[in-house]
Amino acid sequence: MYDRHPTSQVVAYNEFLFLVDCGEGTQLQMTRYKIRRNRIRHIFISHLHGDHYFGLPGLLTSYGLNNRTEDLWIFCPPPLEAIIDLQLKAAGTVLPYPLHFVALDKEAVIFDDKKIRISCFPVSHRIPCWGFLFEEKPKPLKLNPDLLRTYAVPSEWYGRLKSGEDFIMKTGKVIPNEALTIPAGPPLSYAYCADTAYNEAIAERIKHVHLLYHETTYLDSQRDKAFLRGHSTTRQAAAIARQAEVHRLLIGHFSSRYEILDEFLEETKADFENTELAVEGATYFVSG
Amino acid sequence: MYDRHPTSQVVAYNEFLFLVDCGEGTQLQMTRYKIRRNRIRHIFISHLHGDHYFGLPGLLTSYGLNNRTEDLWIFCPPPLEAIIDLQLKAAGTVLPYPLHFVALDKEAVIFDDKKIRISCFPVSHRIPCWGFLFEEKPKPLKLNPDLLRTYAVPSEWYGRLKSGEDFIMKTGKVIPNEALTIPAGPPLSYAYCADTAYNEAIAERIKHVHLLYHETTYLDSQRDKAFLRGHSTTRQAAAIARQAEVHRLLIGHFSSRYEILDEFLEETKADFENTELAVEGATYFVSG
Numbered sequence: 001m002y003d004r005h006p007t008s009q010v011v012a013y014n015e016f017l018f019l020v021d022c023g024e025g026t027q028l029q030m031t032r033y034k035i036r037r038n039r040i041r042h043i044f045i046s047h048l049h050g051d052h053y054f055g056l057p058g059l060l061t062s063y064g065l066n067n068r069t070e071d072l073w074i075f076c077p078p079p080l081e082a083i084i085d086l087q088l089k090a091a092g093t094v095l096p097y098p099l100h101f102v103a104l105d106k107e108a109v110i111f112d113d114k115k116i117r118i119s120c121f122p123v124s125h126r127i128p129c130w131g132f133l134f135e136e137k138p139k140p141l142k143l144n145p146d147l148l149r150t151y152a153v154p155s156e157w158y159g160r161l162k163s164g165e166d167f168i169m170k171t172g173k174v175i176p177n178e179a180l181t182i183p184a185g186p187p188l189s190y191a192y193c194a195d196t197a198y199n200e201a202i203a204e205r206i207k208h209v210h211l212l213y214h215e216t217t218y219l220d221s222q223r224d225k226a227f228l229r230g231h232s233t234t235r236q237a238a239a240i241a242r243q244a245e246v247h248r249l250l251i252g253h254f255s256s257r258y259e260i261l262d263e264f265l266e267e268t269k270a271d272f273e274n275t276e277l278a279v280e281g282a283t284y285f286v287s288g
Numbered sequence: 289m290y291d292r293h294p295t296s297q298v299v300a301y302n303e304f305l306f307l308v309d310c311g312e313g314t315q316l317q318m319t320r321y322k323i324r325r326n327r328i329r330h331i332f333i334s335h336l337h338g339d340h341y342f343g344l345p346g347l348l349t350s351y352g353l354n355n356r357t358e359d360l361w362i363f364c365p366p367p368l369e370a371i372i373d374l375q376l377k378a379a380g381t382v383l384p385y386p387l388h389f390v391a392l393d394k395e396a397v398i399f400d401d402k403k404i405r406i407s408c409f410p411v412s413h414r415i416p417c418w419g420f421l422f423e424e425k426p427k428p429l430k431l432n433p434d435l436l437r438t439y440a441v442p443s444e445w446y447g448r449l450k451s452g453e454d455f456i457m458k459t460g461k462v463i464p465n466e467a468l469t470i471p472a473g474p475p476l477s478y479a480y481c482a483d484t485a486y487n488e489a490i491a492e493r494i495k496h497v498h499l500l501y502h503e504t505t506y507l508d509s510q511r512d513k514a515f516l517r518g519h520s521t522t523r524q525a526a527a528i529a530r531q532a533e534v535h536r537l538l539i540g541h542f543s544s545r546y547e548i549l550d551e552f553l554e555e556t557k558a559d560f561e562n563t564e565l566a567v568e569g570a571t572y573f574v575s576g
Binding site: 005006024025027028048049050051054055057058061077079080082083086087089090091092126127 | 293294312313315316336337338339342343345346349365367368370371374375377378379380414415
């Protein structure tokens with residue numbers, strides 16, 4: 001109603017661009033915000049309400065028109081595959097790239113790479129709906145090149161040092177690992193929880209994440225309506241953030257009845273100070 | 289690519305708002321251009337390529353969220369009903385208003401009212417695709433109030449005068465109809481032809497319309513590509529307009545590869561002078 005678009009997020013990690021939900025208009029928004037959409041190979045659809053996926057058929061079609069050839073994986077509730085199949089058939093479209101559907105049906109690790117792991121877990125909405133947890137894996141220690149030279153460490157030791165071993169010189173002298181390496185920083189994590197009613201089980205599932213996106217469709221005064229509609233309020237999102245002891249909270253999915261969003265931020269910050277509004281087109285960095 | 293939206297038009301006639309095609313983003317555009325969407329009761333979908341209907345599921349869903357209760361009719365190729373049904377089912381949505389699908393499968397009058405008639409006719413695309421012809425019915429004559437008084441015409445004669453009868457005074461004197469009435473102007477007509485390759489049969493079907501919207505996806509230099517893709521060029525649209533002896537031509541559906549559209553207008557006007565570009569958000573009046 002106030003010219004806000006439905007939900008879609010891009011999670012960038014190293015060479016990966018993961019698309020999370022794809023509401024109507026996502027393609028145009030990606031153009032506006034200069035997202036390199038061809039780098040997306042994995043799309044995660046939380047649930048099958050239109051504001052979270054009605055932009056997907058258009059994106060899949062555009063990839064085809066642009067002669068995409070790379071594989072594309074869609075992680076989604078099972079009925080989506082049949083919908084997309086019917087649409088492609090009605091359009092007489094044969095996509096020039098392999099499209100893979102991965103049905104979400106239980107809590108699971110759905111993507112596992114050397115550096116990052118992505119899991120899905122159920123959240124509480126009116127229809128089956130999934131949260132997504134992005135977890136960086138522990139990073140190897142970094143070597144300190146100056147000290148490697150000082151102690152004349154042979155290169156065949158580098159891998160062992162990165163994984164934490166102490167260095168034993170030919171003389172038998174032990175140089176502690178900490179003297180030769182630089183800590184890599186903690187593995188970072190991001191959790192996406194939308195759409196969902198207040199559910200304390202979610203807090204257990206996303207413990208200590210560095211950034212939590214949790215929906216706040218309603219202000220606290222609409223708590224009853226939130227419950228009935230399978231949504232959360234400001235204070236409920238803050239409560240989950242507190243219980244999960246997350247570092248930072250991002251709130252979004254505001255009901256279209258609200259033009260001004262200040263109150264969302266105020267109410268949430270009253271209970272969880274480190275909160276930000278999810279603003280269209282903005283980038284949020286996950287840090288330790 | 290150049291921030292142009294896919295196809296959708298609103299045809300306004302008296303109290304009616306007819307929606308013709310509904311590409312992705314139509315809802316947001318309707319908000320932007322202050323279209324009173326609740327007045328729409330009839331939607332015409334030309335064919336099932338996404339750029340002509342991917343905005344429809346969102347519109348139908350929004351009507352539901354806004355508690356629409358009025359009937360809505362969708363005239364469309366048959367597969368659309370199954371697609372929408374699957375989407376509603378996956379979303380757990382029961383619409384609060386009656387939704388009627390009318391399958392387009394042959395040339396026919398699909399809407400017939402006291403004042404306007406709407407027909408569909410096949411055009412030539414890669415998949416089944418329909419043009420739409422909006423024809424106003426002959427309008428009754430208007431009465432000239434001053435002369436009615438002069439001749440003391442009783443009110444029970446008004447209907448007969450409007451339908452063209454002469455007035456016979458009690459004395460037996462005949463007052464010709466033309467002396468008492470004002471011509472109502474010609475019945476107006478509008479034809480929508482997209483997407484379609486060049487097809488002279490279309491010209492026969494839309495003879496003498498006051499306004500013709502005909503797609504021009506490509507410039508004339510891309511004539512071969514247009515044929516292969518089931519689209520038309522500038523000069524082909526102009527040729528149809530000439531053959532059909534239409535009053536005015538509106539061109540649109542420009543390939544996203546073109547940023548500047550001047551050449552479309554120039555090429556078309558060279559063969560059919562009374563041509564305009566279909567511009568987003570613009571209103572075109574149909575006149576005699």
